Amino acid sequence: MSTPFIKRYPFSDFEPRWQEHWLCTNAFHAKNPGESGFDPSAKKRYILDMFPYPSGNGLHVGHLVGYTATDILSRYYRLRGENVLHPMGWDAFGLPAEQYAIKTGQHPRVTTEKNISRFRKQLQLLGFSYDWEREINTTDPAYFRWTQWIFLQLYHAWYNPSTQRIEHISTYTGENPNSLRLAYVANTPVNWCPELGTVLANEEVVDGKSEVGGFPVERRPMRQWMFRITALADRLLSDLEELNWPESIKQLQRNWIGRSEGAEVMFSLQNQPDKKITVYTTRPDTLYGATYLVLAPEHPLLEELNLSPSVQKALEKYRSDSQTKSDLERTDLAKKKTGIPLELACINPINGEVIPIWVADYVLMSYGTGAIMAVPAHDERDNEFARAFHLPIRSVIQTPQGVSLPFHGTHGELINSPLINGLEPPEAKINITQWLEGNGHGRRSIQYKLRDWLFSRQRYWGEPFPIVWEKGEHRALNENELPLEPPEMEDFRPTGTAEPPLAKAKDWVRYSDQATRELNTMPQWAGSCWYYLRYCDPKNQEAFVGQEVQEYWREVDLYVGGTEHAVLHLLYARFWHKALFDLGHVTTAEPFERLVNQGMILGPDGQKMSKSRGNVISPDDVIAQYGADALRMFEMFMGPLEHSKPWSMTGVEGIYRFLARVWRLIMLETPEGTLQLTSNITEEPMTASQRRIVHATIKKVTSDLENLSFNTAISQMMICVNAFLNANPCPLEAVHILLRLLSPFAPHLAEELWVHLAATFPSVKALGALASESSWPTWNEEYLLFEEVTYVVQVNGKLRTRLTLAATTSEEDVEKAALADPSMQAHLLNQAIKKVIVVPGRLVNIVIL
RNA sequence: GCCGAUGUGGCGAAAUGGCAGACGCAAGGGACUUAAAAUCCCUUUCUGCGAAAGCGGAGUGUGGGUUCGAGUCCCACCAUCGGUACCA
Structure with a gap:
């Protein structure tokens, strides 16, 4: 049995009252240029949360860390007179809704609506100062109309290598524009997840399993829509430099993009000098150490070679074996190298040496040229393979004493390499590359790990592609045909084959006598790639965002969310944004100027919060017991925003006690039970030491807010309150300064106490009718001196x-x-x-x- | 393996190269109360000497270094967490 709980201050009376007030008066509406009351002199500030996927489980306290931080900052900057854009919306297309719908027989639109209401209500219970007039929902046709529109812009665009910019496809004068579109159809091996009944992007596959659900994923060739994100690989990489993002996230994106510098080297076949194999290597300096050459099993040249019948047979078996291997199996078997010799040889251009050609699945068709020169002395994988198949190993770099092969360091003299003997590898690399270019045997080359983005899914609950097929050719819908809504369907279960569920909606699929609609839908990432732009102008029916409005709000100044989106959402959104930038639709090259990752809130047991562990803390329960202000403040008091930290109910209680002390500093309950101001508060000036602590608090809270150090700002306010607890008289000035400092953190309490003070003291009322309408206090350095x-x-x-x-x-x-x-x-x-x-x-x- | 982050009391943490542990939790003691709750006050890194006031010593993952002075800077290592993995 829990002990009866006594409320130390009447939060449950006034918190709902102020929430209602803020909502009814649109108190936090940000004005756009052209709107009445818009103040062009106010600085704009765009503070954004990663919008949630409204799941059926509701929010837990971990979701609220970032939301609380951005809310505090938004309220702070408003008090400083800035025009703050702080919106919220719903990323509501996606797999879980569809799977839940299949299980329960309810239409995903119904469950999505229900979940959104629940989420909205939960957020409103926290008193977040969102501009609810700007709420968006990615499943709303008025929204996804523009998701489809942006897709069309990318479909009608190409990357022009000579200008290094994305341009309208009409600037391409060649013969086959379809082969160059930014959105294109490819028939390539994709990640097919039978359990989910859909394909997945590379970024959605973790350890050979689906990121959602952890189901096995297999490679199979399918005709799919792709985005040519690789065209922007270098810009996505180099533009990271200027961004105010955590170094770790930048590093994750750099690794994902995976730029490497090396050379392509051409090897002629021994008996067919006209046939050449191009390999990619990052170590052209080790060219003299190449003792064999390997082709990926999918390498197209294999079709053209004259192989002996026995080799041909072995090759076919090997290829089909490796093709049916799932990624998981390939990973598991990574240590054991397999391959077959082709019984053919090629010639190393640098020394004319004849070396054998092998096929092995440790070489991937999807990277580089799908062929490598193997240097077993200086590459771990080649070394393993060479030892497994007894191929020669020749060292070309003087290995340091006590180091055994393979040695892949870049320090040491080159040996056994006539043209470059005695050089260090970096220098040798340059020399060899120049030699290759000078003699027509190869050239400098830059490769990226990043691959094109697989953009189609075999789902019902997603944006349909604004594309129709006619005589085997795809073409775009007209803009005036948007939005293209998904058909009403009773049965949208996966078909059990690779055919998407939309195929079952026969009427919808038929576009005209000649044409049928594209059956795939867009992945969940589509809606989140541009939602931050829509918030600027959410009701615009003429454009995805009005030009003047976009030029005013520009990029997001501060974006707060979890690390899990480091290479998915954040890379995709940057890609769309750059495309829109090149095409002249937005004014900045990057969407998110500053990024902060909030840490995870763990359960009270120090474990990750999850239903199965039974350690999930619901904000609703915390609010019922301690109020929204206490919850908000505790989320911030726990520690640095970026850190993971375990939840503690007694910790909330401590904050709750602090807020009650603030309450008692100002309010008194008479024996009859009515509330009134304490008689201590007078317009007496502060003493020098009181002034010192108040001004030190203004200074500390202000600088801590600028640095997102919410926990230490709260500590300082506690010190300040403790100093005034027994003050009699208690100077009014100290109190109204304190309330304003506190108001971004505990807005309900500050608002309530403010109106009580304002009712008695005109000087307080003159500062603002409400705490949220007052201004941020400033400090005087002179008062800080001892x-x-x-x-x-x-x-x-x-x-x-x-x-x-x-x-x-x-x-x-x-x-x-x-x-x-x-x-x-x-x-x-x-x-x-x-x-x-x-x-x-x-x-x-x-x-x- | 590679890349990144983090290691400070019983716990969450704080500390422009300058008093380590602010602030809070928990624990213990006290005041108020018939009693409890609430509230307020005190103690609380470890350790030596002392009845006590007090006086010392050690201490920020480990080992070195720079400095008058290091939690903070440098080098090496260890542990935990996150990312990634045949990317040639």
């Missing part, structure tokens, strides 16, 4: 005594006072003083031998 300072006196860095001196004491006099201090004499007796260091206002260090 008349006396305490010096720490050290001997050889060890604390020996303290000394209180007037703040104006000169360094010389400080030194004298320290040496003369009676308690120092024992330490200094018979000691030669080597040096005395005085740090003004802080310490004296006496150095003796």
